[in-house]
Structure formats: structure tokens, C-alpha cells
Amino acid sequence: MWNEQSIPDQTGRTAVVTGANTGLGFETARALAEHGARVVLAVRNTEKGKQAAAKMHGDVTVQELDLTSLASVRDAAAALRAGHEQIDLLVNNAGVMYTPQQTTRDGFEMQFGTNHLGHFALTGLLLDRLLPVPGSRVVTVSSVGHRIRASIHFDDLQLTRSYGRITAYGQSKLANLMFTYELQRRLAPHGTTAAVAAHPGMSDTELIRNSPAVVRRPLAPFASMVTQKPSMGALPTLRAAADPAVLGGQYYGPQGVGEVRGCPRLVTSSAESYDVAVQQRLWAVSEDLTGVTFPV
Structure with a gap:
């Protein structure tokens, strides 16, 4: 059973964790720092980031980042x-999850722009700092939501003609997985850096609490049975990040029924997520939209 005590010594490693001031990101950063890593909290609100850093033990700094x-x-x-x-x-x-229809500062649909395009760009701009490092990893957090009403809508990628919160979230989380799999294909010849994905199951974080009432209310009476603490929800990410046995292109999630809760194990994603042609098309479109190209 893989748990936080299974994390090997991280001394000498530098880790950048986005969205690390609350929830899953906080728990991921905290655990890495407690095991010796130098951790950078890449967060939109630096004041909240500093407050989070003050609660962690170890070498923790804050970097402003608005995805x-x-x-x-x-x-x-x-x-x-x-x-x-x-x-x-x-x-x-x-x-972000289930946001009302709105756009990023660059005009992208908010969930797709934040969850996928922002991270796509950040990874591409930092990758040459990871490539020379044997055992380095890019871990991208997806969701069981990648299976729900999820497809890459190339004919309306920003969902301007027909917007649905669940559809938009599903597209962004499917994009996270497709990005991981295509990135791993490009990284493999280098033999140093691995791309891995993870999902937290159902965790009691701000994402859930900020969901629309139509989603949140039916779950409320059963919350304790269908969700888990953020420290547990972060374990798949931590395993993807730190377990020496993890391989590029793998996907980790909770081991329980429906991958809702439990300790992390290797899982599989939807059949659509493994479509290489769609992965490559999404990659090309993401490069065009962000203006970021990768050194692989």
C-alpha cells in the first residue's frame, strides 16, 4: 500500500508545483518539502502562497503564476x-472546475485555457531545465471528469457556440491526458524526463465546494462516503512524482471502487484519450494558440 511514508528522500531535487496554496497542490508541495525537496509554490495569489509556505517545513519559496x-x-x-x-x-x-462561461485574458475558454493551455505553455517554457536531469518528471493532474461528456471539440474548441460547464471541464481534463501521452512520446528518445498523469478521485477541496449547486447538493448527504481528504487525494500525484518505479506515460489514481478514493495505483484512462492522431492534432493546435514550441 503506497502512502506518504513511501516517498523516498527528495534531498537535492527541485520541484515546482502549480496551485500549491490550497487543497491537493498544498498537500503535494508539503509532502515533497518534508521529504527534502526544494519546493516552489507557483500560485496566482502570492500572499496566499506565502501563508501556505509558512505552514510547511523545509525549503519552500513562492512564485507568482496566473495560468x-x-x-x-x-x-x-x-x-x-x-x-x-x-x-x-x-x-x-x-x-478550475465547472466555471460559468468566461474567458482567460487571452480569450480562451476558462477551463481549457487554465487547465490545459496554461500548463502546456509553462511546460514548454521550462522543459529545457528538466531535460538534462536524469529522472526528472512532468506530472499533470487530470480527473475522472475526463470520461464525462468529454471530447476535444476542434470545430468549437473554445465552446463559444455551445457551452456547458461539465463539457468544458471534461474537455480540459481529457486534454491534460492527451498532452501527457504525446509529451511522453516526444520525451522517450531523450531518456531523461518522463511525463506522467494522475487524478485524485473525489477529494474534498475548493473545486468540489465551488461546484454548481446542481452538482454539489446531491452529493452533500454522502460527502463523507464519496470524498477523501486532500492529503489522500494528493497521493496519486505524489506517487507519479516520486515513486522510482513509475514509468513515463503511466496514469495513477485511487485504488477504490470507481477510483473515487483510496491509496494510489496504476489506472487506465478512457479509450479516446489514447487516440494518437487526436493527441498530435491537439498538440499542434496548442502550439498555435500559445505560441510555445517544445525543444523535443
Whole structure:
């Protein structure tokens, strides 16, 4: 049974964790720091980031990062590159869920723009800091939501013609997985960096609490039975990040029924997520939209 005590010594490793001031990101960063990693909390609100860092033990710093703005992503990547000759671990954790129809500062649908395009750009801008490091990893957090009403809508990628909160979230989380699988295909010849995905099951975080009432209310009476604490929900991410046995292109989630809760294990994603042609098309479109190309 893999748990937080299973994390090997992280001394000497530098980890960047997005959205690390609360919930799953906080627990991921905290555990890595407690096991010796130098951890950067990449967060939109630096004051909240500093408050989170003060609750952690170890070498923890804060970097401003607003994934809804490509300018902010570029500024954050430049600062991280200036401050770190190498990065061992990038955890693409931050995200939004079931937001009303709105756009990022660059005009992208909010969930797709934040959850996928922001992380796509950040990874591409930081990858040359990971590539020289044997055993380095890019871990991207997806969701069981990638199976629900999920498809990559190339004919209406920003969902301007027909918007649905669940559809938009599903598309963004499916994109997270397709990005991981295509990134791993490109990284494999280098033999140093692995791309891995994870999902937390149903965790009691702000994402759940901020869901629309139509989603939240039916779950309320059963919350304690269908959700788990953020510290448990972070375990699949931590395993993907730190377990020496993990391989590139793998996907980790809770071991319980329906992958809702439990200790982390290797899981599989939807059949659509493994469609190589769609992965590659999404990659090309993401490069065009962000203006970021990868050194692989």
C-alpha cells in the first residue's frame, strides 16, 4: 500500500508545483518539502502562497503564476529559469472546475485555457531545465471528469457556440491526458524526463465546494462516503512524482471502487484519450494558440 511514508528522500531535487496554496497542490508541495525537496509554490495569489509556505517545513519559496494569462506564464517561466539551473519535477496541478462561461485574458475558454493551455505553455517554457536531469518528471493532474461528456471539440474548441460547464471541464481534463501521452512520446528518445498523469478521485477541496449547486447538493448527504481528504487525494500525484518505479506515460489514481478514493495505483484512462492522431492534432493546435514550441 503506497502512502506518504513511501516517498523516498527528495534531498537535492527541485520541484515546482502549480496551485500549491490550497487543497491537493498544498498537500503535494508539503509532502515533497518534508521529504527534502526544494519546493516552489507557483500560485496566482502570492500572499496566499506565502501563508501556505509558512505552514510547511523545509525549503519552500513562492512564485507568482496566473495560468489565465500567457504573459504571466512567460514571466513566471523566465523567473524560474533565472532562479534554477535545473528543475527535477514540474507538477501541473492548478485548475478550475465547472466555471460559468468566461474567458482567460487571452480569450480562451476558462477551463481549457487554465487547465490545459496554461500548463502546456509553462511546460514548454521550462522543459529545457528538466531535460538534462536524469529522472526528472512532468506530472499533470487530470480527473475522472475526463470520461464525462468529454471530447476535444476542434470545430468549437473554445465552446463559444455551445457551452456547458461539465463539457468544458471534461474537455480540459481529457486534454491534460492527451498532452501527457504525446509529451511522453516526444520525451522517450531523450531518456531523461518522463511525463506522467494522475487524478485524485473525489477529494474534498475548493473545486468540489465551488461546484454548481446542481452538482454539489446531491452529493452533500454522502460527502463523507464519496470524498477523501486532500492529503489522500494528493497521493496519486505524489506517487507519479516520486515513486522510482513509475514509468513515463503511466496514469495513477485511487485504488477504490470507481477510483473515487483510496491509496494510489496504476489506472487506465478512457479509450479516446489514447487516440494518437487526436493527441498530435491537439498538440499542434496548442502550439498555435500559445505560441510555445517544445525543444523535443
